[in-house]
Amino acid sequence: MRFKDSLKFALHNLTTRGLRSWLTIIGVIMGVAAIVAIVSVGQGMQQVISSQLGALGSDQVYVLPGGSISSNIMSGLGAKAPGELTDKDLKVIESVEGVIVAAPDIIGMETVSFMGDSNKFYIWGTNEQWVKVREASVSMESGRFLSEGDRGVAVLGYEAAKETFDKEVSLGSQIKIGNESYKVIGIMNSIGGLGGAQEDKAVFLSLEDAEKYSGVFGIDNYYAIEIKVEQERVEEIAEKIKEKLMNARHVTEDKIDFSVYTPKMIVSVVSSVLTTINLFLYGIAAISLIVGAVGIANTMFTSVTERTRQIGILKALGMTNKDVMNLFLVESALIGLVGGILGIFFGFLISGIIGQVASVFLASSRVGGVSMVYVSPELILFSLAFSVVIGIISGIFPARRAASLEPVEALRYE
Amino acid sequence: MKKNIALYAENLTKIYNLEGVKVRALDGVTFSIPKNQVTAIIGPSGSGKSTLLHLIGCLDKPTSGKIYIGSTDTSKLTDKELAKLRNEKIGFVFQFFNLHPLLTAVENVELPETIKGVGEEQRREKALKLLKQVGLEERAFHYPNQLSGGEQQRTAIARALINNPEIILADEPTGNLDTKSGHEIMQLLINLKKNATVVVVTHDLDIARHAEHIVRLRDGKIEYADGFKKKLL
Numbered sequence: 327m328r329f330k331d332s333l334k335f336a337l338h339n340l341t342t343r344g345l346r347s348w349l350t351i352i353g354v355i356m357g358v359a360a361i362v363a364i365v366s367v368g369q370g371m372q373q374v375i376s377s378q379l380g381a382l383g384s385d386q387v388y389v390l391p392g393g394s395i396s397s398n399i400m401s402g403l404g405a406k407a408p409g410e411l412t413d414k415d416l417k418v419i420e421s422v423e424g425v426i427v428a429a430p431d432i433i434g435m436e437t438v439s440f441m442g443d444s445n446k447f448y449i450w451g452t453n454e455q456w457v458k459v460r461e462a463s464v465s466m467e468s469g470r471f472l473s474e475g476d477r478g479v480a481v482l483g484y485e486a487a488k489e490t491f492d493k494e495v496s497l498g499s500q501i502k503i504g505n506e507s508y509k510v511i512g513i514m515n516s517i518g519g520l521g522g523a524q525e526d527k528a529v530f531l532s533l534e535d536a537e538k539y540s541g542v543f544g545i546d547n548y549y550a551i552e553i554k555v556e557q558e559r560v561e562e563i564a565e566k567i568k569e570k571l572m573n574a575r576h577v578t579e580d581k582i583d584f585s586v587y588t589p590k591m592i593v594s595v596v597s598s599v600l601t602t603i604n605l606f607l608y609g610i611a612a613i614s615l616i617v618g619a620v621g622i623a624n625t626m627f628t629s630v631t632e633r634t635r636q637i638g639i640l641k642a643l644g645m646t647n648k649d650v651m652n653l654f655l656v657e658s659a660l661i662g663l664v665g666g667i668l669g670i671f672f673g674f675l676i677s678g679i680i681g682q683v684a685s686v687f688l689a690s691s692r693v694g695g696v697s698m699v700y701v702s703p704e705l706i707l708f709s710l711a712f713s714v715v716i717g718i719i720s721g722i723f724p725a726r727r728a729a730s731l732e733p734v735e736a737l738r739y740e
Numbered sequence: 741m742k743k744n745i746a747l748y749a750e751n752l753t754k755i756y757n758l759e760g761v762k763v764r765a766l767d768g769v770t771f772s773i774p775k776n777q778v779t780a781i782i783g784p785s786g787s788g789k790s791t792l793l794h795l796i797g798c799l800d801k802p803t804s805g806k807i808y809i810g811s812t813d814t815s816k817l818t819d820k821e822l823a824k825l826r827n828e829k830i831g832f833v834f835q836f837f838n839l840h841p842l843l844t845a846v847e848n849v850e851l852p853e854t855i856k857g858v859g860e861e862q863r864r865e866k867a868l869k870l871l872k873q874v875g876l877e878e879r880a881f882h883y884p885n886q887l888s889g890g891e892q893q894r895t896a897i898a899r900a901l902i903n904n905p906e907i908i909l910a911d912e913p914t915g916n917l918d919t920k921s922g923h924e925i926m927q928l929l930i931n932l933k934k935n936a937t938v939v940v941v942t943h944d945l946d947i948a949r950h951a952e953h954i955v956r957l958r959d960g961k962i963e964y965a966d967g968f969k970k971k972l973l
């Protein structure tokens with residue numbers, strides 16, 4: 327029998343069973359959609375995080391409010407962590423031996439408009455020390471960075487100035503943040519990194535100006551304090567910072583309300599959190615795929631029983647066991663393929679929705695120029711191949727059952 | 741083996757094992773079927789006629805004994821070779837029509853060729869020609885449930901003929917039809933068979949009159965087998 331004819335037969339059988347075929351296919355769709363959505367969000371997340379980590383210097387230490395990773399993550403999402411970081415803490419940190427320079431950060435999100443064109447931007451409030459902390463990676467393309475006492479002026483990241491608005495923002499232009507005007511006094515060079523750094527997309531203001539756009543954060547509640555320390559003793563100095571801050575804030579180790587991170591720690595914490603989340607999500611996706619596969623097997627078994635007589639006719643007319651088997655395998659592979667194609671489509675849709683929801687919470691789904699959701703061509707190919715394979719595997723047993731029917735028994739079957 | 745013998749069965753025994761109860765459906769049956777003639781297998785209900793036809797059509801295997809088709813010992817063939825044999829040398833017509841319900845009349849007629857791997861254009865042309873010969877050219881694209889019993893049986897005859905088989909096996913081909921259509925079907929089968937051997941199972945002696953040769957079964961044994969049918973009827 328020609329493959330073309332097997333395909334025609336299989337299609338015929340699928341369409342005849344209409345609703346039941348679709349119900350089976352829906353099982354596959356859910357599994358594949360789950361995988362596509364989870365993997366694309368996972369990959370997007372990985373890209374966002376690696377781009378953010380890429381911007382970290384190896385001689386930097388971060389102090390964040392809140393004593394646990396979860397509170398740090400929550401504060402990253404804009405929630406208030408217990409225990410504020412203020413100028414007092416900054417002073418304590420500056421006094422630690424080995425600390426070279428420290429700068430406060432407050433971060434918010436606001437619409438910035440320039441010559442009638444508007445975009446959402448990170449609003450990054452800090453002070454003149456920041457460029458010193460970031461000395462290794464940050465330099466000015468034109469103009470200057472913020473100085474002490476600056477008000478009503480803004481420094482733009484490279485992408486923010488050159489690649490976001492219809493027209494390039496030049497030095498001395500006026501931009502509008504919310505309802506207020508700011509004069510552009512400096513434009514930074516691109517920091518780059520994998521997927522671009524969030525600094526490149528940010529607008530830098532003085533702490534006092536940025537406070538208007540930064541929600542719970544402000545001059546009495548920093549988002550973070552960035553510290554440049556002596557490169558050879560990062561871990562040791564980080565430990566000293568922690569001790570001094572604990573003393574100054576009168577907290578003990580078990581009631582600690584702030585966290586000190588070195589780049590090394592951040593990478594390991596983030597990747598272990600990501601791995602756990604991914605494992606959990608992949609587990610769920612795998613279960614839904616297995617359910618889809620069981621659905622295919624079930625439909626195919628039912629279909630073998632229902633078609634016993636037809637199989638008898640085909641065998642009486644000379645169809646070989648192999649051809650009978652192929653007939654059923656092609657059919658289950660088709661279920662897998664159709665389920666796979668639609669599953670990828672819905673997976674796209676779901677990850678798009680996740681991206682949208684994330685953008686509502688984070689005010690932008692493109693964090694630092696990297697999409698939160700990333701659907702790779704490899705993922706599409708893999709999902710398609712995988713769903714066809716799942717279809718074939720779940721069709722094997724029913725197909726073997728069909729092939730092993732004795733022609734005469736199949737003909738007798740009523 | 742003699743040249744004018746299409747099929748030879750030697751000491752065929754078929755025992756069905758139904759939940760421990762053994763049914764001896766055929767018991768040491770030996771006979772031959774002459775080439776290019778019409779042979780009727782007759783006998784009372786339950787005498788083993790269908791069982792015998794299924795065995796010589798290679799749809800089932802005997803418990804013991806041998807079947808030669810031409811000079812081929814079918815007990816030596818693999819399942820795959822048996823399938824090829826059914827596909828190329830045998831045409832089947834059954835009592836309950838046995839058309840594939842999801843295929844149109846013409847697709848049903850084509851089926852043996854489709855299974856063989858013949859291209860669509862070639863087999864379609866052949867099938868349409870055969871449908872014309874059985875008077876169904878206008879029903880070619882109807883599905884079995886849109887055809888009358890007689891029309892379904894004529895479709896099945898066209899299907900049995902498409903591979904130019906050496907042997908056509910029919911199990912009660914007229915059993916579900918009225919007397920008039922029954923005779924029409926038999927006449928059609930005989931007119932179109934060309935150089936084929938036809939074996940018809942029937943319990944209708946009137947139908948058996950179309951045959952040149954008779955095999956009569958009773959309780960799984962041959963009661964009578966020879967060419968002088970007039971003596972029997």
Ligand SMILES: Nc1ncnc2c1ncn2[C@@H]1O[C@H](COP(=O)(O)OP(=O)(O)OP(=O)(O)O)[C@@H](O)[C@H]1O
Nearest residue numbers: 756758763765784785786787788789790791792943
């Ligand atoms: N699959 C089977 N399992 C068990 N017994 C069977 C099976 N098929 C047939 N038999 C028995 O074998 C015997 C012969 O059956 P067969 O169908 O060959 O008779 P038949 O001559 O064709 O009868 P009819 O004229 O009613 O069609 C019967 O007793 C029947 O009950």
Ligand SMILES: [Mg+2]
Nearest residue numbers: 789790791911
């Ligand atoms: Mg019978």
